[in-house]
Amino acid sequence: MRDSNGTMRVLRAVAMALLLLALSISGDSAAAESHPFDPAPSLLPAPPMTFLDGTGQRLGLEAFAGKLVLLNLWATWCPPCVDEMPALDHLEATFGGDSFEVVAVSMDRGGRQTVEPFLQRHHLSHLALYLDPTAAALGAWSSNSLPTSVLIAPDGRVLGRIEGEADWESPEILALIRHYLAKPASRPSESYGLIKTSG
Numbered sequence: 001m002r003d004s005n006g007t008m009r010v011l012r013a014v015a016m017a018l019l020l021l022a023l024s025i026s027g028d029s030a031a032a033e034s035h036p037f038d039p040a041p042s043l044l045p046a047p048p049m050t051f052l053d054g055t056g057q058r059l060g061l062e063a064f065a066g067k068l069v070l071l072n073l074w075a076t077w078c079p080p081c082v083d084e085m086p087a088l089d090h091l092e093a094t095f096g097g098d099s100f101e102v103v104a105v106s107m108d109r110g111g112r113q114t115v116e117p118f119l120q121r122h123h124l125s126h127l128a129l130y131l132d133p134t135a136a137a138l139g140a141w142s143s144n145s146l147p148t149s150v151l152i153a154p155d156g157r158v159l160g161r162i163e164g165e166a167d168w169e170s171p172e173i174l175a176l177i178r179h180y181l182a183k184p185a186s187r188p189s190e191s192y193g194l195i196k197t198s199g
Helices: 004-030 079-095 112-121 136-140 171-182
Strands: 050-053 058-060 068-074 100-106 148-152 158-163
Touching: 068 079, 068 171, 079 100, 079 171
Parallel strands: 068 100
Antiparallel strands: 050 058, 068 148, 148 158
């Protein structure tokens, strides 16, 4: 007879599989919507989360302290996620360095064996490999959709988020990134909360 710990592991695995299935089914319908940048009403610290880098080392967001971080939760099976990856790669190529990083964390259950070939096949050479095969980050961010993107200040506070696909090369979003790079603790004077993103 299966012990209680084993039963709980099976139940958690089934629940995660059902969540990922629901996300994959809803991906196409969500792609037709327009998703704005939603500024955080109060600058609270980012919730704790961990994920793996390309070497298998476990990291938390504290590893990026001092940088403006664009955290992007995505998966290779999510069409809107795939659509925006080239622009995210270009964003990292343009702004990436000591002050900024696109931290694109894959939710693929296949981990490195699935994601690394995808990045190579699509010539995404500027994004580092970050993996969360358990998809625990979705729970940490109370998200039920992919992609989910969160802008995090250098001190670890949440500046705002986008639920759904975004046009990361739009003038509005580029202006938003430049604003927070120049003044990470201040809110933009423009109404960036009304940015319309691609769908």
